[in-house]
Amino acid sequence: MTYNLKYFGIPALGEPVRLLLHIGKYRWEDQIVTRDTWPSLKRASKWGFLPVLTTPEGREMTQSKAICRYLAKTVCISGFVLYPECPLLAFAVDEFIDVFEDIRMKVQPTMQIPDQQEKEEARAGMFGVSGECTELLMKIEAECGEEHMIGDRVTLCDLWAFYFLNLLRCSVFEGVPRDYLLAYPKLAQNVTTFGSLPAVREYYSERAEQNPMYALFVTAAPASD
Ligand SMILES: N[C@@H](CCC(=O)N[C@@H](CS)C(=O)NCC(=O)O)C(=O)O
CATH class of the missing domain: 1.20.1050.10 (Glutathione S-transferase Yfyf (Class Pi); Chain A, domain 2)
Structure with missing residues (x-):
């Protein structure tokens, strides 16, 4: 049961998602998208942007802030839900x-x-x-x-x-x-x-x-x- 995150190899909009998955101790795969692989993925993606997070159940989630709010509702630090x-x-x-x-x-x-x-x-x-x-x-x-x-x-x-x-x-x-x-x-x-x-x-x-x-x-x- 693993999340899959597709994003470029830079610390931009996919980075807070990475951090939440790490802090939340989720099992997740950090799929780095390159210039070569992006064009075909872009055509197949919902809005044509990354990050895309695929849940263990196969649901594709897009929009970095929406993904972060979704994850942050279940991730705690020092007893506080983020x-x-x-x-x-x-x-x-x-x-x-x-x-x-x-x-x-x-x-x-x-x-x-x-x-x-x-x-x-x-x-x-x-x-x-x-x-x-x-x-x-x-x-x-x-x-x-x-x-x-x-x-x-x-x-x-x-x-x-x-x-x-x-x-x-x-x-x-x-x-x-x-x-x-x-x-x-x-x-x-x-x-x-x-x-x-x-x-x-x-x-x-x-x-x-x-x-x-x-x-x-x-x-x-x-x-x-
Ligand atoms: N509103 C979207 C914007 C996503 C976005 O702009 N992603 C950029 C990377 S940071 C992208 O996919 N660029 C490649 C392209 O536009 O082809 C979000 O917050 O996820």
């Missing part, structure tokens, strides 16, 4: 995730810029002083908690922040300053707090050995380890 039952708390989780998605939608189109230098400059501008991503990140920084995105408990939003803020500084979006998080101490702390969870640290230590793209996802072990 997608809260309380409607207001669930709303707060979704609201933060959607604003991170607003940032991603600003950066994503830069993938189409053919010239590498122009592409990197466009991204650097978005994350520079008064850049459009900087403005949103500053607003998120003002709204989020010190250790957790929301209140004093871990939620799906912490997992999403961890994935997305690391995606921005890994090599997928070259040009975004690798140290951009220094300007957002609360967000940086949230990334460290989530990344320090044993299940998360263990997962990325292993992945980083296979793929250097994951190096920045590895949080240093606390001194007591």
Whole structure:
């Protein structure tokens, strides 16, 4: 009884799904889709996008946020279900995730810029002083908690922040300053707090050995380890 996740070999929209499957101790297969295999899969897929998660019963699930909410209703950390039952708390989780998605939608189109230098400059501008991503990140920084995105408990939003803020500084979006998080101490702390969870640290230590793209996802072990 195994889940199958089809996604590209990068830590983008399929990454929070991977993390939930790992933390939830599901049996799952990480099927990496390549440039060669994608065109035929795309034609056969429901909307023409990845990730696609196939349940052990054979149901194909699409749309990363819908998949994450589905899984997060059954995954617990420190006794908390990651997608809260309380409607207001669930709303707060979704609201933060959607604003991170607003940032991603600003950066994503830069993938189409053919010239590498122009592409990197466009991204650097978005994350520079008064850049459009900087403005949103500053607003998120003002709204989020010190250790957790929301209140004093871990939620799906912490997992999403961890994935997305690391995606921005890994090599997928070259040009975004690798140290951009220094300007957002609360967000940086949230990334460290989530990344320090044993299940998360263990997962990325292993992945980083296979793929250097994951190096920045590895949080240093606390001194007591
Ligand atoms: N709304 C979809 C968007 C998925 C999406 O944009 N996937 C990209 C990869 S991150 C993709 O499949 N790109 C390949 C293509 O468009 O052919 C979701 O959240 O799952």
